[in-house]
Amino acid sequence: MQSEVLEWPTGFTGFCARFAHRFSRVDRGGGWARERKNRWTLAEAAGDAGPDGMQRLLNF
Known part of the structure; x- marks a missing residue:
């Protein structure tokens, strides 16, 4: 189980990479955090x- 949990970040990064081309900006909410x-x-x-x-x- 622990080894599976340690692999999550890599798997999630790969998952996100499959859809990254669909979005024009990749700032991870940085503007919201600064202001x-x-x-x-x-x-x-x-x-x-x-x-x-x-x-x-x-x-709502």
Whole structure:
């Protein structure tokens, strides 16, 4: 069992490599980790005039 668990990262990397060409960006969420996001910034990024719609989505 332990040897199987140790092989997971390699297997997962291979799995991801099969689909990597389908995605234009591979940043692993780096932008989210560096900059704090709130409902206002998410709404602005989505093109919304205010945060209310985004708040409803986040509360869902």
